[in-house]
Amino acid sequence: MRVLVTGGAGFLGSHLCDRLIAEGHEVICLDSLLTGREENVAHLLNHPRFTFIRHDITQPFYIAERVDWVLHFASPASPKDYAANPIHTLKVGGLGTYHMLGLAKAHKAKFLLASTSEVYGDPMVHPQPESYWGNVNPIGPRSCYDEAKRFAEAITMAYHRQHGIDVRIVRIFNTVGPRMRIDDGRVFPTFISQALRGEPITVYGDGSQTRSFCYVDDLIEGILRLMAWVPPDSEDELTRVFNLGNPEEVTVLEFAHLVKEVTEKDVPIVFCPLPKDDPHRRRPDITKAQTLLDWRPTTPLQEAIKRTLPYFRQVLGLA
Numbered sequence: 001m002r003v004l005v006t007g008g009a010g011f012l013g014s015h016l017c018d019r020l021i022a023e024g025h026e027v028i029c030l031d032s033l034l035t036g037r038e039e040n041v042a043h044l045l046n047h048p049r050f051t052f053i054r055h056d057i058t059q060p061f062y063i064a065e066r067v068d069w070v071l072h073f074a075s076p077a078s079p080k081d082y083a084a085n086p087i088h089t090l091k092v093g094g095l096g097t098y099h100m101l102g103l104a105k106a107h108k109a110k111f112l113l114a115s116t117s118e119v120y121g122d123p124m125v126h127p128q129p130e131s132y133w134g135n136v137n138p139i140g141p142r143s144c145y146d147e148a149k150r151f152a153e154a155i156t157m158a159y160h161r162q163h164g165i166d167v168r169i170v171r172i173f174n175t176v177g178p179r180m181r182i183d184d185g186r187v188f189p190t191f192i193s194q195a196l197r198g199e200p201i202t203v204y205g206d207g208s209q210t211r212s213f214c215y216v217d218d219l220i221e222g223i224l225r226l227m228a229w230v231p232p233d234s235e236d237e238l239t240r241v242f243n244l245g246n247p248e249e250v251t252v253l254e255f256a257h258l259v260k261e262v263t264e265k266d267v268p269i270v271f272c273p274l275p276k277d278d279p280h281r282r283r284p285d286i287t288k289a290q291t292l293l294d295w296r297p298t299t300p301l302q303e304a305i306k307r308t309l310p311y312f313r314q315v316l317g318l319a
């Protein structure tokens with residue numbers, strides 16, 4: 001198949017490109033390099049089945065060759081990145097998604113949207129099933145991301161209903177692994193790089209808020225299974241949406257202690273102010289993915305940290 005991956009030079013997108021190439025597909029990687037890096041796909045640049053095109057998808061994009069799948073991953077994803085680029089985040093979720101759906105329609109291609117657990121906001125239902133509508137502040141500091149993704153889901157369903165495009169929406173929960181930017185502000189690279197440098201670990205709030213971390217290889221396996229999934233003849237409103245993430249929940253403070261243990265660095269933990277609208281609890285209900293895709297993550301968090309350490313050591317010049 002010929003697969004177009006938007007955001008293909010980012011953290012998740014580059015792992016997706018790797019896996020698609022390994023499976024024998026042709027990959028067109030479209031990326032503006034706003035938060036991604038060409039180094040993430042440098043090893044693929046000379047591959048005969050890989051093409052990198054630098055393009056900002058808030059502008060239309062046309063391609064003559066056949067496209068079978070559009071995997072739409074382009075968007076700033078860390079709270080620090082979208083706080084620095086709030087208007088662009090709304091544009092890429094809105095205009096970018098619209099352009100990529102138009103491309104899928106023109107090519108009669110299938111379309112997969114990388115959505116997020118953030119569509120559930122600060123959830124009142126725990127764990128979060130796909131049927132939960134969420135608790136999102138529409139004007140708060142995270143709204144540029146949350147509402148962009150909610151718009152992206154809505155326009156994806158509109159193209160499905162009005163034009164019959166074969167779409168899938170994946171709500172991704174915190175995913176971690178090599179190629180996360182060490183300075184993207186997300187808790188996983190932040191705590192690990194702090195420990196490796198021998199600096200204090202900065203826990204926001206009292207650290208009682210929870211997250212559930214999925215190792216990147218597990219997530220990519222889930223995406224591939226979702227691409228292979230055959231939609232049923234009779235559908236309801238939830239048919240096209242799947243949570244993917246790790247249902248093992250930890251508090252941020254527990255995570256800080258685990259990082260100290262795995263890195264074997266006895267650094268202090270310091271408590272800093274909790275950012276506004278920081279979700280208190282987050283854990284996916286993955287019953288649907290387990291039942292229909294026979295998928296669940298298999299990498300424990302401790303192992304995810306271990307597998308990522310060599311990459312962070314290398315980036316920090318500690319290898």
Ligand code: NAD
Pocket residue numbers: 006007008009010011012013030031032033034035036037055056057058072073074075076077078092096114115116117171172173174175176
């Ligand atoms: P990332 O920042 O590493 O990757 C995003 C990529 O999109 C970058 O390479 C960036 O340059 C590119 N991009 C941004 N705006 C663009 C534009 N206008 N045109 C073309 N390219 C553009 O982030 P990531 O963690 O790999 O996230 C990828 C996708 O997965 C995002 O859509 C994000 O919302 C979603 N997601 C990720 C997580 C996670 O835990 N990593 C969780 C939920 C959802």
Ligand code: UDP
Pocket residue numbers: 078079174185186187188190191202203204205209211252274275278279
């Ligand atoms: N966090 C923290 N210290 C940091 C960075 C983040 O305690 O240095 C917390 C943050 O407040 C949130 C959790 O870790 O509760 C996860 O934050 P992240 O930015 O990774 O992503 P989110 O899940 O909030 O989108």
